[in-house]
């Protein structure tokens with residue numbers, strides 16, 4: 001059976017992937033305290049005979065004081081701390097490698113409690129996510145270890161899918177980045193490793209933890225979920241009450257071109273995808289973004305630009321053009337700057353708002369997964 005037809009969106013157990021050898025055993029199956037929403041935490045403490053005031057104290061330790069040990073929660077009784085330690089854990093990933101500098105985009109490689117690696121990317125306030133000027137501090141977060149979706153231009157797919165990240169592992173990326181930056185992250189993009197909509201339950205919980213005023217208190221409009229086009233989950237997310245933003249990794253304006261580089265397109269064709277996007281725009285006030293990596297000789301034909309313009313107009317989308325950045329081990333090339341401009345000009349002629357970022361080195365979206373890939377290969 002075609003691999004694409006076997007997509008299972010929650011746990012993806014039937015996808016064939018190359019398993020990673022963890023270099024430390026999985027030590028605990030207890031839930032992490034930081035994966036509980038304020039309501040869940042209050043209910044859990046109530047079941048232990050504790051008042052809602054204790055829940056408020058606990059939330060304060062987790063999200064304001066940000067301790068990483070239950071023993072440090074000094075205003076809770078020793079007895080309650082023991083009960084909490086018995087039921088929950090409070091591990092956080094560790095940063096094992098940093099690439100970039102204080103003033104530029106910084107990529108962090110994180111080691112999880114089971115020895116797996118993921119990465120996140122911090123984009124300073126002076127550089128917007130699309131290369132524009134920005135006063136936002138943006139973090140690009142991962143949602144899975146590896147990825148099953150196998151997009152042909154992406155490093156994350158090269159080692160296959162290993163597992164979903166838990167909600168606490170997703171939000172911990174923000175806590176660690178803020179600790180390093182000594183600043184508040186106020187814009188989140190789910191464009192790191194993994195397909196976020198294939199991990200929807202944990203994604204939605206992470207969204208709740210990020211947006212809750214008892215959690216990280218980031219406005220929902222400052223959260224962008226990027227998907228390769230998982231149609232049923234797009235519809236589910238459209239029904240979610242929060243005004244989160246959506247970006248689609250399109251990378252091809254026709255099925256013929258898109259299927260060459262995105263196997264997901266064999267499962268949900270472009271027409272079906274755009275029906276889901278129309279549903280999204282009927283439910284949300286946020287403008288959609290279509291991401292389009294320009295790959296020489298693959299999807300950069302100007303006819304693709306004309307079709308892309310029509311599709312973008314049909315859902316009122318903004319287009320972000322990203323000239324391809326080389327990924328070690330992959331064969332694709334970047335088109336010339338003149339050709340990239342010509343492609344953008346077709347969109348402009350059709351009155352489609354579009355950005356084109358030509359500078360090199362800002363490789364986070366085209367080459368997510370590279371740091372982790374290097375780490376995995378060096379520890380094999």
Ligand code: SF4
Pocket residue numbers: 147148149150151154155156157192193194195228249368
């Ligand atoms: S582009 Fe996204 S969905 Fe596609 S393989 Fe990479 S991480 Fe997965």
